[in-house]
Amino acid sequence: MKLFTYHGSSASYRVRIALEWKAIPREDVFVDIREGAHLEEDYLRLNPNARVPYLVDGEVRAGQALAILEYLEEAYPERPLLPADAAGRARVRELALLVVADIQPLQNMGPVRYLGDPLGLTAADVGRWYLHWVSRGLAALESMLAGHPSTGRFCHGDTPTLADVCLVPQLVNWTRKGGGSLDAWPTLDRIFAACQQIEAFERADPLRQPDAPKR
Template sequence: MDQLQLYSYWRSSAAYRVRIGLNLKGLAYETIPVHLVRDGGEQHAEGYREINPQELVPVLKHGDRMLRQSVAILEYLDETWPEPALLPATSRDRQRVRAIAQAVACDIHPLNNLRVLQYFDNTWNVPQPERDEWVRHWIVGGFAAIEAMLNDHPSTGEFCEGNIPGLADCCLVPQVYNARRFGVDVAQFPTIARIDKACLALRAFDGARPELQPDAPQPN
């Protein structure tokens, strides 16, 4: 098998999703750190723009191919290495899983990622407390919707879809990490909190934690 290389930043929730997916598949990979803050952001360097014209992480290199966009990468992994599956067998259940994943990746995350917060700071001089409140507002609203999608739904099991972790969990857990980072009380979303706890008890999720990545700051 061609070597897998993941261009990643330790605190990027999008890269976090892909790390979980790779771990669930049992796929070995090399981490290539891309520091999103140092020197104005290494993702903006000319050399990295050739890797990803969007100047974002993650990028997964598989052989000669550069794979971009975290959810698309996760689906690529599922199609290339079908077992264990990240998506359920039926089209109805796959649609539900994708809807939960996209509620995070398309609706919550784009409103509070680094590019948005840096624009608030550098262009509009929005103070830090107001930026943090912006992040919390969109996470809380998004989580309220996802909680309703999960709560008492017959397909919700130990994880977002049944009792096997998959694509939706890959997206949800990193967003819970972000929520806690910005001071959101996740306990107000008991189903999300329960699923997050069940996921983090698994080695695939635990090993993908931001603080365990090779480019994470080391404690003094």
């Protein structure tokens, strides 16, 4: 199995967490999207969508993090990341999609760069854009999780699910690059702390990847 990845990509981070959680061996192929490696001819032949992550598993080819996560769940069912019941799976997918479909697209590198050039927004304007949309999404997540009977140590119950796999990279992005504090969302803060105690989440951290800048 090969995973085409970039340390700073939240989508790649999600897939790394799942692979670590399921203890699936892989070879990482690093694609430096900030230097334009995703636009090089060889990579475009493999993945015309020019995004990371991208998974190659034998004859299987898959892009889009959530599609990869669903594939891993079906092809490698050990240590599942989806609940056994239909209602639980629906809730976990709803929480995961709130992050990957509602929050992340509005903060991705491509759209954010486009706000500055060619649209001409200042860095301060772009910062306000980021804070508005991400905090709005995190507030919605907090409301959906706080006090819900299915919320446990993690987003759904007492073991990690795809919801946690999708949430943690978003919160890492927020705490390290954006708003900083999670004080306004105590349930998210508590779940984040619980996930950070798990070795699979720790090993997948962007700062621990071989292509991360050396500090």
